[in-house]
Amino acid sequence: MIVERAGDLLQDDAQALVNPVNTVGVMGKGLALQFRRAHPENFEAYAKACAEKRVRPGEVFPVPVEAGRWILNFPTKRHWRSTSRLEDIEAGLDDLVRLSGELGLVTIAVPPLGCGHGGLPWPTVRSLINEKLGELDAEIRLYPPEPL
Template sequence: MAEYFKLDIETLDYQDGITYIEFIDRVPTRQVTHVGERWLSSLREHDTAVGPLLTDQPLQPGEFDDSDRVSAAEFEDAWTLAITQERDQAMIEHRIGDLFTADDADALAHGCNCAGAMGRGIAVEFKRRWPQMYEEYKALCRAGKLTPGEIFPWQAGERWIYNLGTQAHWRTRAEMQAVVSSVDRMLAHAGAHGVRRIAMPRIAAGLGGLEWAHVEDALTPIVSAHGISVAVYQLP
């Protein structure tokens, strides 16, 4: 059974706000936080001002008053506002062409498995261009030091190359949680190293087996939060 609640909150930086929470069979499934002019969805796990964007606490009997309840329609309106704002503010640009011609990008990225193989897809070209990077990547995988959700950054001259652990093995599908975690880690690293634009393919789609539309929906709020442009390339 789905239940919806609207609660007053105070953020970590002492701003007043409102949060809407959806519980299904008492398990929190979605959450919207409204602070000032910002609408935040739980597609992103954390916000520096708000903290976690989805509670991990199940609904307890009598925890909220009936006056805190809202309709499914009110929750969905808030969810739509958050998703729309996050998409509008996102810094994801779509390009048609060759990823490796992105001269305006400070870094390149691609999704990879954590089994030490770059034998298919665009990973083959990354391996060809940076063979030393590949050898180090392979060693990390064999040592169990690159796992799904982690990243292996490699500096090639003035440009960073991000190897994103999006799937455990080349035989398995990409995992959405690993995609989100690795991109979040990449953007944090990029921000700390002065990277302003990253070019990458439609990671986790294609050989990864996920639908790109779902991947983009999950990545949009993360990219927006970090303020780093991401150019997503697709071959013509």
């Protein structure tokens, strides 16, 4: 089930929070920067994994942050300077479905993947999220883009 939420995704009590990242180890803008500040232990694990080439498009990098809770680092961009690619979002959503079952996730907070600094159109990404995550046995808490 997908429910739309407003507000600060980082304050959500979901079992897993999705963090939009690149694959080069930089969390310098947007929501990723907020994650870096709020969860430095996640940033350290992510940066190390990037240096070891273990963060790749289409593959979610999970980091446990406290008992039973996860940050799911979701590559939305290959490089922080690049724009997002819809095929990377689609492949990442497929991996998120796999990981959700593997980790037994029941609530997942999801931002507008690739729609901020990534430049993808929200209606297209929303449709893809609905298609890929709508049938999960988990509550997806979707945070649409904030109005300008």
